[in-house]
Amino acid sequence: MEEGIGIDYKSLKKVVDSSGKLKSEGLRDLAVTSVAFANVRGGKIVIGIEDKDKQPPLNQTLSVKLANDTVTRLKSLCFNVGFLLGEIETHSNGSQFFSITVYPTLKSVATTADGKIYIRIGDQCQPARSEDIVRLASEKDAFQWELQPRNISYTEIPEINLQWFADEIRKSDRVKTNIKELSDIEIIEHYNLIDKGKLTNLGVLWLATAAQRSRLVYPLTVQYIVYDDLEKKIRKEDWQDYSKNPKELLLEIEKEAIELTYYDEFPQGLFRNKIRHYDERLIRELLINAIAHKSYTISGDIFIKVYQDRFEITNPGGLPLGITKDNILHTTYRRNPHLIRILHDLKLMEGEGTGYNLIYEITSRDAKAFPIPTSDYNATSVTQYSKILDxxxxxxxxxxxxxxxxxxxxxxxxxxxxxxxxxxxxxxxxxxxxxxxxxxxxxxxxxxxxxxxxxxxxxxxxxxxxxxxxxASSKINIKPTLKTIEQPRLKALIEEVLKITPNISIKTIHSKIGDIDISDVRKCVYKLVKEDVLETSGAKTDRSYFLAKKKRIEKEKEK
CATH class of the missing domain: 1.10.10.10 (Winged helix-like DNA-binding domain superfamily/Winged helix DNA-binding domain)
Structure with a gap:
């Protein structure tokens, strides 16, 4: 398994010296990793594995005392970090290693003994910036939001709402039979919608009346805005009356967002091929992501903005700690885990960690650009362009x-x-x-x-x-392109260009060839110079190229 946001491998040399004593410097490094794991989502530190080999060194043996002493010292180097020491394991090569599980902190912020805060981003541990610390504190509160009870008894909500939710769960093929066999109230309890007879915030979101939902500090509200080609607002719909639960709201948005159903046509033989500007599965996945990962402790609506060439979905709250636009495809984090579980069981979203894989697959099939996420402390936006690139x-x-x-x-x-x-x-x-x-x-x-x-x-x-x-076997009329030209042929093409027009720059050579990356032209020109096929004149900033004397003579003879 590769290192990532939830796992890190450490060599035994990091922990002990040649005499078998624990190394203070290495343990401080382990403490940094532990704090970073605890502040994001928890993780596992595997000790005794060499990074390059992905396995322990041959004949490596470990003692229980060493493992216990390592955890004991780690506890003294961290605050608000929980550990679980695993048993010493034997690798397939016969050598030993052990692992330490680091629990996520649910309400507090983990720090090292000297008061420093770290977070895990991808496979790196990074110091928390001031804005990260604010987000970190917010995330700890947001994690608990779903389960906080409200002063609303389940007897105060309409019976039909309870029945509706229980029936939706029973209809889903993602729910186990033993859950479907529970009574309506037991199903509601199973999904944490009530706690000791009182609705939780999550329960209010799914079961309550409009008046009851309006009492949430930051309820689920959505604005849908359409702009013309001058980016002037031409249509607006909003859902701010709190009358719908998340599923009803999703279906209503999909029904009203007609601008997202437009499509392009292009010829395919005797027929016309139709590709929607935005695939319906992509729209649903992005909408569900906005609802599921919204920070319900920050004020703000979910905005859906539709422009002539793109649409943007913005939800309150930045990307969860540890997730960036550069690792979003492979990193998962559940800001509202109980809400996500319900959305999954109701078949409204893909499984955990697969949503963006589906989005990337859809855009790949339609030859469109991947979605572009942007995030700050207050909001996360995802922009999807409609243009077919090829x-x-x-x-x-x-x-x-x-x-x-x-x-x-x-x-x-x-x-x-x-x-x-x-x-x-x-x-x-x-x-x-x-x-x-x-x-x-x-x-x-x-x-x-x-x-x-x-x-x-x-x-x-x-x-x-x-x-x-x-x-060729596809029998599709695809125009040839110089982008895929082999290097020997590109070299010959460059020689022909310089034979006709000598003493020109790489930029000019590229402009005369056309449909090819300038980096490929530059690479070939440099190789031709190295091979004494081309010569140069001028300084680095205004260098020009021409055929070497020997090569010019050869070209003349060919002529």
């Missing part, structure tokens, strides 16, 4: 989907490769929000083995593109 890519992906069984991860990767025509492994790794190229294998290994994609180059120069033979 119509030919849509047809090609549709052909592949009909002829190959691909996983969600493979389709996401293939969509990126198809849109770019050709992409470096380093760039693909970044777009898929992966921490290293090793993790890229699970996305592309089967694509390569089935000859759907091919690769060229080595190491940092490795690049991926759709197999030209597959494109």
């Amino acid at each position: 119509e030919e890519a849509v047809l090609l992906l549709d052909f592949i989907a009909k002829n190959y069984q691909l996983s969600q991860k493979e389709f996401i990767a293939l969509g990126v490769i198809t849109r770019h025509k050709k992409i470096l492994a380093t760039q693909l790794t970044k777009e898929l929000q992966l921490t290293d190229e090793d993790r890229l294998r699970s996305y592309i290994s089967r694509l390569s083995s089935q000859s759907i994609i091919i690769n060229r180059g080595e190491k940092k120069g490795r690049e991926y593109l759709v197999n030209p033979k597959l494109i």
Whole structure:
């Protein structure tokens, strides 16, 4: 398992020296990791594993005393951190290691012994900034919001509301049979909607009347606004009367948001292919995310703003600590876990941690840009553009989907490769929000083995593109592009350009070639200079290139 927001591997050398004594410096580093885990979502520290090998060194043996002493010292180096020491385990190579589970702090903020606060972001432990500390305090309160009881007895709510919720749960194939067999009140209790006969905040959200919902400090309210091409407001709908529970509200928004149902048409043989500006599954997932991850301790409505080329959904509260726009695809956090459980069981949202995977798959299939999240302390916004970046890519992906069984991860990767025509492994790794190229294998290994994609180059120069033979067999009228030209041919093309127009810059060479990345042109030019095919003149800022004398003579002879 890779290091991430909830797991970290530490070498035994970090904990003990060559004589077997605990190392103070290494333990302080473990304390930082422990505090960072506790402040976000908890985690596990595995001690005795070498990062490079992903396994313990051969013949490594550990004692129970060492493990106990490590936890004891850690407790003295942290405040408000709970630990659970696991048993000493034996790896498949016969060596030993042990793990320490760090519990998340539910109400307090964890600190190191010297008063410093850290948070876990991806696989890194970072010092908390002033705004992070404010968010951290807010998150601790928000985590408890759902279960706080209100002074409303369940007998005060309409019986039909209780029956409706229980019936919805019983109809779901995601709910176990033993839960469906409970009485209405027992189901309500099971989902934490009531506590000792009183409605919780969560219960008010799902079961109460409009008047009762209005008493929530920050109830669930939504505004839907449509703008014209000059970004002038032309239509507005709002849901601020508290009359609907989350499911009813979601269905009502989907019904009224007609601007989100528009579609584009483009030719596909004798027919016209229709692609919606925004896939209905994508809209629902983004709406549900806004409802599920809204901070119900911060004032503000959920805003849905629809422009000519995009729509934006904004909900109160920043991204949860540990989640950024650069790791949102692989990192999960449940700000309102009990609300999320209900939304999942009612089949309104995907499973935990799969929502953005679905969004990325949909946008990949439709050859559209991935959604763009932005966040500050007060709000989180997600922007989705409607433009199809490459119509030919849509047809090609549709052909592949009909002829190959691909996983969600493979389709996401293939969509990126198809849109770019050709992409470096380093760039693909970044777009898929992966921490290293090793993790890229699970996305592309089967694509390569089935000859759907091919690769060229080595190491940092490795690049991926759709197999030209597959494109040919698809019988789709795809225009050829120089973006996928092989390097020897690109070199020859550059030589021809310089034969006709010598003494020009790389920028000018690129403009004469056209449909190709300037980075590829630059790389080829540098190689040609190194191979003594080209010569240069001028300083670095205004350098120009021309064919070497020997090469000019060869070109003349060819002529």
